Amino acid sequence: MSFALEYKKVKRTGLLPAFLGGGIFAALVPVLNMAFRSEMYTRMNASPVSILLGANWQMMSMLNILLIVVGACIMYHIEYADNAIQKICTLPDRESTMFFGKTAVLITVSILLLVMESVSVFGCSVYWFGQSAELYMELLKNFWFFLLFMLPAVLLSLLTASLCRNMWISLGIGVVCVFAATMIPAQNFVLTLFPFALPFQMSGNLSDNVIRNYAIACAAETVLISLLEVLILKVRRWFE
């Protein structure tokens, strides 16, 4: 119910076309890169997926995370802009239901992004490197990995958006956080646990053990941020 309602709300904000457009843009990154510099990459000695992601994932994930931040800001902006949130608060429903509805919508459109990017990586692999049996498995593994690593960022950007009445504040905080994430060295495990830095990680560079640690950390962060949001909303109600 909440998902359908939240989806209806964002219908006319252009969220879906924006994510589709952003997805196409991000999907073009590996295609263009290969079209111009294919020789440099086909000579490398590694699996096609890891070559392609190694060369392009920084830019693609940057686009993903920026889209997520903008999407989160817009979703709460429509509530605050004309005081719609006051009406929501008078409904016989928890405010956190809205938060999780919005989370579900943002995750769904993010999945769309990832699918488009995976298709593009798949196409590039087949076209420039030829088909192989491991390709599907590797791509699928990376897809789940990236999706899991996105969750904390989705939740945290929605949390900041839900706390700020003005869109430029949440957008400003989001932009500064993304910038901080780009400055974090990828080798430092503890620092890369910062939710905005996680989407920049690539499974190809990590051992299974480290991936498992990351997965646990992502799940823990997701639960923690959700709990924090529920708590903040409750406390905020007392003071309103």
Next chain:
Amino acid sequence: MSFLSLVGVEWKKIRRSKIFLILLLAAVILWIPSILNAGLNFGMQAEGISPENSFFIQGFMAMAWFLYPASMVVITVLQTQTERSSHGILKMLVLPVSTAKLCMAKFVVLAVFSVIQYLMSIGMYYISIVIVSHAQNYNFFLPPLFVFREIGRMWASSIPMLAFFQLLAVCIQTPVFSVGFGLASIVPSVLVINTKVWFAYPMAYPFFVITSEYGKLAANIETAQVRLVPWLPTAALITVVCLLISCFCFGQAERR
């Protein structure tokens, strides 16, 4: 109403926006990694660059590539949203002031904010120099004249980009598109500065200028140098066209 007082009015509108806090936060976060990794600058001597120059360039490169353009997008959001909430723009449009003047006043405020952000970053730069010089026992100080000249160049090169962001904010009514497009346009600038057509991409200008400066300061690093001939006319053309279109479009959607 004189143009200056219009700029004053636009300035007053965003007085209580808390945007300065965000810009300050950005300036602080910009220099923290540089302070923590200051020791790495000594290793850069192999490239023929002195540690103090390396510290200066690395910090401002990080700013020019993402933080500065992205905060300018945030400022355009601030300007359009304060106008649209409670239909402030409708009240502005009934005043006997030309819309083109209003639009230009907003652009001047945006440019002032860009100067403020650079000044904040320079301030933080000198604070971090004091910290780093103490921590590393090495004098990282660079003369303010040099710093201001380099940053002034970077700022001047970013004016076409500001005009482009102004165009996006004014002409695209749906915030998700104007912001999304603005932010997404920053990302490819890393690739664009390595191509021959960098001069046609305003979002890459400040990053290109600081990168070419890096090549000048580091003896062993070759970077593309600024050539004014195709660049200056293109940049001027982009700025004028963007500003003309945004002046023309300003308030059109509300006047329907």
